[in-house]
Every structure is written in C-alpha cells, then in structure tokens.
Amino acid sequence: MIEIKNVTKSYVKNKKTIDNLNLQIKDGEIFGFLGPNGAGKTTTIKMITGILKIDEGDILIDGKSIKESPVDAKMSFGFVPDSPDMFLKLKGIEYLNFIADIYKVPAEDKKERIEELSKEFEIYENLNEQIQSYSHGMRQKILIIGVLLHEPKNWILDEPLTGLDPKSAYDLKEMMKSHSKKGNTVFFSTHVLEVAEKLCDRIGIINQGKLIFVGTYEEMKEQFKGNNSLEEIFLEMTEK
Numbered sequence: 001m002i003e004i005k006n007v008t009k010s011y012v013k014n015k016k017t018i019d020n021l022n023l024q025i026k027d028g029e030i031f032g033f034l035g036p037n038g039a040g041k042t043t044t045i046k047m048i049t050g051i052l053k054i055d056e057g058d059i060l061i062d063g064k065s066i067k068e069s070p071v072d073a074k075m076s077f078g079f080v081p082d083s084p085d086m087f088l089k090l091k092g093i094e095y096l097n098f099i100a101d102i103y104k105v106p107a108e109d110k111k112e113r114i115e116e117l118s119k120e121f122e123i124y125e126n127l128n129e130q131i132q133s134y135s136h137g138m139r140q141k142i143l144i145i146g147v148l149l150h151e152p153k154n155w156i157l158d159e160p161l162t163g164l165d166p167k168s169a170y171d172l173k174e175m176m177k178s179h180s181k182k183g184n185t186v187f188f189s190t191h192v193l194e195v196a197e198k199l200c201d202r203i204g205i206i207n208q209g210k211l212i213f214v215g216t217y218e219e220m221k222e223q224f225k226g227n228n229s230l231e232e233i234f235l236e237m238t239e240k
Helices: 041-048 070-074 092-102 107-120 136-149 166-181 193-199 217-223 230-239
Strands: 002-012 015-025 030-034 056-061 077-080 154-158 185-189 202-207 210-215
Touching (some): 015 041, 030 041, 056 070, 077 136, 092 136, 166 185, 193 230, 210 230, 217 230
Parallel strands (some): 030 202, 077 154, 154 185
Antiparallel strands (some): 002 056
C-alpha cells in the first residue's frame, strides 16, 4: 500500500508544483496516474521513491515513511523511471547482478531469476553487451527486469510501456495483472489512455498539481454522462 498524505512540493517560491496531495493506492489494485504534461505526475513519483525531497506532508510505503525511514521504504518497492538511459557503461548482466545485490536477492535465486526474466523479455542473448549499445526498448526492458528481480510488493512505474515492442508490452501488462491479483500494488503513470481504461482498477487524474479525480472508470463515466471514452472525459476535465 502507498499512502500520500498532505504532500506539497514547490520548485519556485510561492508556486506549488504539487498542492496538498492526498492519495491511497490499495493492496491488490492497479492504479493509473494520469495527467497532461507538466501536471505533476513525475514529480509525485519522484517524491514517492525518495528521489525528490517532500516540502510538506509524508509518503508511506507499507507503513514505512520515505522521509523518516528511506532505506526500509525503498526495500518495499521496485521503480521504473521515465527514462531508461542509466548505467550505460555497464553490461546488462552487470547491471542486473548489481541491482540483485543491492536488494539482497539470495545468490541461489539470482541467476535463475535473471535467466528467466531476460528470456521472457527476449534480451537474454544481449546481457553481455553494454547497455549503451541497446535500443530504447531494450534499455526499458533491462530496467523492468531489474525491478522484478527482488519481487517487491509495490511496483512504481513511470511510463513503463514506452519503447516496448507489442509482445513485451503485452507481457508486462499481464505481469501487472498477476502481481495485483496476489494482493500487491501497481502504481503507474501513462499517456496511453486506452491502456489505463482497460488495465486499471482505479484512476487518478492530476492537473496543475492538484488531484481532480480518483475512482473507477465506471464512476468517472457516471460523473460525466454523455462522454463515452476515457479520452473524452480526460480532455474535458483537464481543459477546464
């Protein structure tokens, strides 16, 4: 479970990028976080993961404060950022071993998980190549595999489908469904409204740093009668 409590963030004095955000992502659900560019999605995710400092409020990951107990909180989630251009000088296998060791994956499990996941994402044959030689989609895959290695209860994914080929995108969506069905949490941002409509148990929409809707797609349609698609409703809400 992820709990965001009265969180505020400002980059510029007297101008709030995130304004008193309150949100709870429950165990056993896939939660889609939507909003136009500059709405505050990535800023929120960076505060959840401890990359950015929270000005006011707190964020709890399975009851652990990202402010007060950052290491404990970070052991409870796996994070895929919006850009996969990291650790480019490492070989794929070096990166995965590094991540597995950070998260204390037992040695007897590490090799098996790396092989299984890299084959599933069709990148096994490229593990001995430097990440900088990978395509954007391959870089995205290696980050996703790194997240899955330590089997975290909470997945936090910032635009995770960007750059993935259709099969890998399908596989990841099926993994997200399976993960939530086991009572775990999936929190992800996306610009692909069709994916959110079909995949998410609940949706949150942020605009100009404020949460303007939280609920199911059915609840949203009930609130905005006359609009049939999430795209239409999203545009109406954010343009206001």
